[in-house]
Amino acid sequence: MSNPTLLILPGDGIGPEVMTEVRRIIDWFGDKRGLKFDVAEDLVGGAAYDAHGTPLTDKTMAHAQSVDAVLLGAVGGPKYDDLDFSVKPERGLLRLRKEMDLYANLRPAQCFDALADFSSLKRDIVAGLDIMIVRELTSGIYFGEPRGIQADNEGGRVGVNTQRYTTNEIRRVARSAFELARRRSNRLCSMEKANVMESGILWREEVQWVHDNEYPDVELTHMYADAGAMQLVRAPKQFDVIVTDNLFGDLLSDAAAMLTGSLGMLPSASLGAPAENGRPKALYEPVHGSAPDIAGQGKANPCACILSFAMALRYSFDQGTEADRLEAAVESVLRDGVRTADLMQAGDRDPASTTQVGDAVLKAL
Amino acid sequence: MSNPTLLILPGDGIGPEVMTEVRRIIDWFGDKRGLKFDVAEDLVGGAAYDAHGTPLTDKTMAHAQSVDAVLLGAVGGPKYDDLDFSVKPERGLLRLRKEMDLYANLRPAQCFDALADFSSLKRDIVAGLDIMIVRELTSGIYFGEPRGIQADNEGGRVGVNTQRYTTNEIRRVARSAFELARRRSNRLCSMEKANVMESGILWREEVQWVHDNEYPDVELTHMYADAGAMQLVRAPKQFDVIVTDNLFGDLLSDAAAMLTGSLGMLPSASLGAPAENGRPKALYEPVHGSAPDIAGQGKANPCACILSFAMALRYSFDQGTEADRLEAAVESVLRDGVRTADLMQAGDRDPASTTQVGDAVLKAL
Ligand SMILES: CC(C)[C@H](C(=O)O)[C@@H](O)C(=O)O
Ligand SMILES: CC(C)[C@H](C(=O)O)[C@@H](O)C(=O)O
Numbered sequence: 001m002s003n004p005t006l007l008i009l010p011g012d013g014i015g016p017e018v019m020t021e022v023r024r025i026i027d028w029f030g031d032k033r034g035l036k037f038d039v040a041e042d043l044v045g046g047a048a049y050d051a052h053g054t055p056l057t058d059k060t061m062a063h064a065q066s067v068d069a070v071l072l073g074a075v076g077g078p079k080y081d082d083l084d085f086s087v088k089p090e091r092g093l094l095r096l097r098k099e100m101d102l103y104a105n106l107r108p109a110q111c112f113d114a115l116a117d118f119s120s121l122k123r124d125i126v127a128g129l130d131i132m133i134v135r136e137l138t139s140g141i142y143f144g145e146p147r148g149i150q151a152d153n154e155g156g157r158v159g160v161n162t163q164r165y166t167t168n169e170i171r172r173v174a175r176s177a178f179e180l181a182r183r184r185s186n187r188l189c190s191m192e193k194a195n196v197m198e199s200g201i202l203w204r205e206e207v208q209w210v211h212d213n214e215y216p217d218v219e220l221t222h223m224y225a226d227a228g229a230m231q232l233v234r235a236p237k238q239f240d241v242i243v244t245d246n247l248f249g250d251l252l253s254d255a256a257a258m259l260t261g262s263l264g265m266l267p268s269a270s271l272g273a274p275a276e277n278g279r280p281k282a283l284y285e286p287v288h289g290s291a292p293d294i295a296g297q298g299k300a301n302p303c304a305c306i307l308s309f310a311m312a313l314r315y316s317f318d319q320g321t322e323a324d325r326l327e328a329a330v331e332s333v334l335r336d337g338v339r340t341a342d343l344m345q346a347g348d349r350d351p352a353s354t355t356q357v358g359d360a361v362l363k364a365l
Numbered sequence: 366m367s368n369p370t371l372l373i374l375p376g377d378g379i380g381p382e383v384m385t386e387v388r389r390i391i392d393w394f395g396d397k398r399g400l401k402f403d404v405a406e407d408l409v410g411g412a413a414y415d416a417h418g419t420p421l422t423d424k425t426m427a428h429a430q431s432v433d434a435v436l437l438g439a440v441g442g443p444k445y446d447d448l449d450f451s452v453k454p455e456r457g458l459l460r461l462r463k464e465m466d467l468y469a470n471l472r473p474a475q476c477f478d479a480l481a482d483f484s485s486l487k488r489d490i491v492a493g494l495d496i497m498i499v500r501e502l503t504s505g506i507y508f509g510e511p512r513g514i515q516a517d518n519e520g521g522r523v524g525v526n527t528q529r530y531t532t533n534e535i536r537r538v539a540r541s542a543f544e545l546a547r548r549r550s551n552r553l554c555s556m557e558k559a560n561v562m563e564s565g566i567l568w569r570e571e572v573q574w575v576h577d578n579e580y581p582d583v584e585l586t587h588m589y590a591d592a593g594a595m596q597l598v599r600a601p602k603q604f605d606v607i608v609t610d611n612l613f614g615d616l617l618s619d620a621a622a623m624l625t626g627s628l629g630m631l632p633s634a635s636l637g638a639p640a641e642n643g644r645p646k647a648l649y650e651p652v653h654g655s656a657p658d659i660a661g662q663g664k665a666n667p668c669a670c671i672l673s674f675a676m677a678l679r680y681s682f683d684q685g686t687e688a689d690r691l692e693a694a695v696e697s698v699l700r701d702g703v704r705t706a707d708l709m710q711a712g713d714r715d716p717a718s719t720t721q722v723g724d725a726v727l728k729a730l
Contacts, residue, residue, distance in 0.1 A: 076560070090560045120599050125485045141506075141528060142561050149563050156532025159567030163506060163528065167521025193615070195441070195455045196507050198514050202524030229616045230623040233598065234485050250558070251616055254591040258598040 003036045004279075004317060005067040009044040009060070012080075012089060013290025014300035015073020021302035021358030022071065022309050025326065028362055029313075033322060040067070044096070045075030045089035045290075055092030064096055069316040070283040071309060072096075074290035097137050100281045102270035103169065104176035105137040105249065106311070107287060109236075109256035112265060114334045115343060119261030126236065126259055132184065133242045133256055134177040135249025137270055139169045140199075142246045163199050165245065170206035176271070177243035178215040184240055187219045191228040191244040191252065203245060225252065232256055253287070263288045264301030264342045265334075267308035269315050282316045284308040298353040301340040303330050306361060329364035333357065368401045369644075369682060370432040374409040374425070377445075377454060378655025379665035380438020386667035386723030387436065387674050390691065393727055394678075398687060405432070409461070410440030410454035410655075420457030429461055434681040435648040436674060437461075439655035462502050465646045467635035468534065469541035470502040470614065471676070472652060474601075474621035477630060479699045480708060484626030491601065491624055497549065498607045498621055499542040500614025502635055504534045505564075507611045528564045530610065535571035541636070542608035543580040549605055552584045556593040556609040556617065568610060590617065597621055618652070628653045629666030629707045630699075632673035634680050647681045649673040663718040666705040668695050671726060694729035698722065 006026070010019040029035040042048075042060045049055050055075070064070050075089040085091075096102070111119065111129035119126045144162030152158040174190070181188040190207040192200035204222050211220040223231065225248040231238060232252065236259050244252060257266050266288070272281030286304030294300060307330060314323035334343070338360040341351035352360070371391070375384040394400040407413075407425045414420050420440070429435050440454040450456075461467070476484065476494035484491045509527030517523040539555070546553040555572045557565035569587050576585040588596065590613040596603060597617065601624050609617060622631050631653070637646030651669030659665060672695060679688035699708070703725040706716035717725070 085563065085566060088560060094561065120487060120490045121485050122487055144525075147563055149567050152531050154531065154533055157567055158529060158531045159562075159564035160509075161528045161562045161564045163526045164523060166517050166519065166523045168519055193612075195453060196459065197524075197526045198450065198512055199524035199526045201450060202514050202522055226615045226619040229594070229620040230628075233620055233623040247558075247612075248616070250591045251594045251613070255594040255598055255620060258595040263595075 003038045004069075005038045006040070007064055007067040007070045008039060008041045009070060010041070010047070010073040011044045011075045011290065012046040012077050013074055013292045013295040015075070015290055017296070017298065017354050018286070018300050018302040018305040019071070019073045021354060021361075022305050024358055024362060025306055025309060028365055029322065032365070035317075035319065035322065044072060044092045046077055046080045048092055049080065049083065049087055049089065053087070055087055055089050056095050061095065061099060064100060068279050069312045070096065071312065072283055072285040073305060074286065074288065076290050077292040079292070094142065096283060097270060098143060100283065101138055101272045102281060102283055103136060103138045104173050104271045105135040106180070106269040106271065107133040107135060107253040107257070107266070109133065109253070109260055109266065111260040112262065112331065112334060114331070115260070115262045115265065117261070117345070118343065119259060121259055121261075126261070129236055129260060131236060131239045131242065131256055132180055133244070133249060133253040134173065134180065135253055136169065136173045136245045139165055140246035163197070163247070165199050165202060167202070167206055170203055171210050172273070174207045174210040174243060175214070177241055178210060178218050181218045181241040182215070186217070187240040189221045189223055189228075189239055189242050191223050191225045191242060191248055193225050194222070195224060207243065228252060229255060232259065257287050262343060263304070264340065265303050265307065267304050267311050269308070269311040271315060278318055279316050282312065284312045298355065299341050299351070300354050301342050302354050302357055306330060325365065329361050332364045333360040336360070368403045369434075370403045371405070372429055372432040372435045373404060373406045374435060375406070375412070375438040376409045376440045376655065377411040377442050378439055378657045378660040380440070380655055382661070382663065382719050383651070383665050383667040383670040384436070384438045386719060386726070387670050389723055389727060390671055390674060393730055394687065397730070400682075400684065400687065409437060409457045411442055411445045413457055414445065414448070414452055414454065418452070420452055420454050421460050426460065426464060429465060433644050434677045435461065436677065437648055437650040438670060439651065439653065441655050442657040444657070459507065461648060462635060463508060465648065466503055466637045467646060467648055468501060468503045469538050469636045470500040471545070471634040471636065472498040472500060472618040472622065472631070474498065474618070474625055474631065476625040477627065477696065477699055479696070480625070480627045480630065482626075482710070483708065484624060486624055486626075491626070494601055494625060496601060496604050496607065496621055497545055498609070498614060498618040499538065499545065500618055501534065501538045501610045504530055505611035528562070528612070530564050530567060532567070532571055535568055536575050537638070539572045539575040539608060540579070542606055543575060543583050546583045546606040547580070551582070552605040554586045554588055554593070554604055554607050556588050556590045556607060556613055558590050559587070560589055572608065593617060594620060597624065622652050627708060628669070629705065630668050630672065632669050632676050634673070634676040636680060643683055644681050647677065649677045663720065664706055664716070665719050666707050667719050667722055671695060690730065694726050697729045698725040701725070
């Protein structure tokens with residue numbers, strides 16, 4: 001049987017340097033655990049724009065469609081701020097999500113015990129925090145038509161975007177969330193603004209439908225997204241799995257990530273429909289951005305990207321035990337204090353470099 | 366000269382009981398400070414629905430248009446959850462905002478020193494926090510057409526809402542924000558998702574235009590709304606005035622409010638265009654909701670609603686000194702420990718009732 005295939009898209013900013021560490025980890029699993037992958041690498045985002053004038057070439061897009069999993073670093077940076085909307089680095093990422101139909105974005109917000117003091121929240125509010133936000137990723141206002149900027153009839157302009165959700169789009173992401181809830185503590189909270197948006201009413205009704213007809217055993221609650229933002233700040237541990245739309249998910253998952261105090265630790269998975277071979281289309285990426293301010297200096301924390309590969313082991317390759325092994329290795333490195341600057345406090349010893357953290361994870365493995 | 370006019374709309378849940386205390390304060394200003402108001406009272410939200418089958422009658426709407434300021438308590442409650450969208454309590458509030466053209470929603474997020482320990486955030490992160498969020502309130506996805514739920518062509522349904530902003534809508538709320546920034550620390554941060562939404566690009570460009578042409582002296586920055594949500598959690602004191610659209614403003618201002626740890630303390634003002642007589646159309650309301658779980662029990666904290674009246678003194682009646690006086694009275698009551706249950710910690714003495722807090726504020730005045 002041929003090896004499973006990976007496409008690596010390091011992207012911009014710190015993307016390439018954190019991905020270098022991930023490749024070493026991938027090699028380790030091939031050498032030591034007999035988990036060999038066929039790995040290819042290509043460009044996305046600003047890096048692709050610089051080389052080809054587009055943030056994602058058709059060739060790379062086709063390649064992404066053909067592999068078992070894509071690993072992405074990060075896209076964007078001030079260098080590209082003035083580019084036209086249609087070729088901004090972000091469009092490359094959005095095209096991957098849309099054309100691969102990766103509708104379920106899994107964003108764990110987990111507070112590592114060794115890092116709880118980095119949170120801006122009090123220790124007892126966040127210690128042990130373990131939330132999974134399931135964000136719809138291929139529809140809603142990110143993709144709805146009509147959209148654009150036009151002249152208005154007052155001599156100015158009008159900017160339009162459309163939030164549009166269908167029954168099917170809502171039900172399929174709800175199913176992903178219910179499945180996860182079943183494997184966790186069997187509780188799901190769905191968030192929208194059904195009090196002001198009809199698309200929110202449909203969202204609420206369809207999630208309820210999936211519950212009543214397919215997952216009546218899971219405890220389902222509904223919350224307005226503004227109240228959700230509040231409750232995430234006030235008492236995040238009340239939540240287990242949260243399901244929400246593309247735009248609310250963008251804000252809420254970032255707020256939730258920040259609660260943990262260690263953005264540099266948080267991975268994400270974007271998954272398509274369950275596949276017969278057990279390998280849904282999938283893209284894995286860290287939650288952090290391209291951090292242009294520290295790019296190229298060996299300061300970036302590779303953990304989020306390494307943990308994204310752990311998610312790939314779990315969700316694409318059914319290697320839960322190996323994923324556990326990798327996650328445990330990262331945690332032990334943290335505990336030992338081998339940390340990049342983002343995880344150091346005044347008075348701590350010198351921060352480790354990106355490579356030193358990679359070394360330490362390999363050693364712990 | 367005739368007295369300035371106030372329309373009081375207590376609404377639902379704890380609205381009526383907190384408004385009772387505000388009326389006593391209003392009377393005090395009439396008796397002791399010669400600031401007499403002509404006060405009328407009417408129904409909104411679920412209360413109006415129960416009486417008239419609509420969350421806001423045309424008569425009340427017309428009355429609101431004719432007064433100098435509207436004070437609103439809160440709307441909504443589980444009793445009304447199954448009502449049709451068009452008559453939900455919230456529609457009453459949204460109609461007031463829209464028809465009075467109250468486009469600038471001022472939401473201060475201020476952390477009272479005596480209450481900093483109630484925050485879920487560490488004391489040093491929030492002590493002294495004083496942000497003003499200016500939220501656009503009459504446009505965007507709350508009001509854009511087309512909207513609604515229809516059959517789709519897959520045998521299901523499709524829910525649609527439209528985000529639509531014009532040059533004028535953006536510029537006028539930007540001006541409100543720049544004006545406030547000038548009276549504060551001269552810094553404004555504008556938030557949108559210009560990386561994924563064209564309406565966000567227009568927002569950014571028009572805010573920049575107002576800056577360059579009318580307020581070049583104010584320091585303007587732009588931030589993506591998801592990063593904004595993160596930064597509010599991480600280091601809120603970096604912000605002074607924030608301007609953002611209706612939907613982002615809903616989530617971000619609620620998150621910011623929760624940072625302070627004392628939702629029961631936070632007022633808001635919703636203002637229309639500057640008027641020749643110095644009295645823009647205006648509606649004042651607490652940030653908290655109708656809290657149906659404690660309604661009618663004398664437990665509700667009246668401070669947010671009282672402070673909303675202080676905002677009315679400041680923004681509608683040019684009585685800055687009297688507003689300061691009222692705010693100082695509320696703060697001194699807090700410091701003295703006369704507090705409702707939401708501001709008590711385990712081991713504190715018995716909580717004060719809504720009326721007792723009202724009494725104490727009157728005494729402090
Ligand atoms: C980079 C950007 C397009 C993206 C988004 O808005 O979805 C990012 O913020 C994210 O959350 O993955
Ligand atoms: C009650 C509701 C319609 C309202 C809103 O979404 O604007 C509330 O959440 C607010 O922020 O004032």
